[in-house]
Amino acid sequence: MNTFSHRLSEIYDLLLQAYGPQKWWPAESPFEVMVGAVLTQNTNWQGVEKAIANLKGSNLLKPDKLQALSTEELAGLIKPAGYFNLKARRLQNLIEFLTETYAGDLETMDQVETGQLRKELLKINGVGPETADSILLYALQRPVFVVDTYTYRVMNRHGLIGEEVSYDELQGLFTQHLPLDKTLFNQYHALLVRVGKLHCQPKPRCQGCPLEPLLP
């Protein structure tokens, strides 16, 4: 095992020891994960929960129900998630894709090979790499590592990556140095978000961080 793999394992072990298994993605269905993946873009999760609750409360958290709404109606329901006009359109784009390509059926979509499906998702306006990978990992249980701001920040603060690393490069570092295990990827990303929220904000709060012993 090379040094980088060792350090990734070391980080994972410390985080798992500190926080225990994370139960991600907090959703009742794969479709809810897909909706949440769009709603959480650059937004606090608490707002997403309220938006999801609004949709559930009106029994609208299904592809056909959401599709029947106007952009304005949808925007009103997801307001607490922020960027509501933008995200309403993005959700409609996602649902349009699902309906037109897979007849609104997630199980049909789930027949498609991971790399191919990732390309298809990335063509949707409003679905970028993190959203696509979140859907692949957390809705469809594919072994795809999800990169986000916390992933980048934690790795950067600990000197494992430089400033200029791209999404695909950072994702590649994880997938090439860890076993291709969907459960591991699920936990690892969730743990990075957890430690990031608590300790790795733009202004660091390194005291008490489980990764403090590893700081450069």
Place this chain on the structure above:
DNA sequence: GACCAGGCACATC
């Protein structure tokens, strides 16, 4: 009141 949140697309150079 400033700062930040589980990004992404688009304009402009």
Place this chain on the structure above:
DNA sequence: GATGTGCATGGT
């Protein structure tokens, strides 16, 4: 290709 900007509510 790379850099800058709009999108928006709600919690700390």
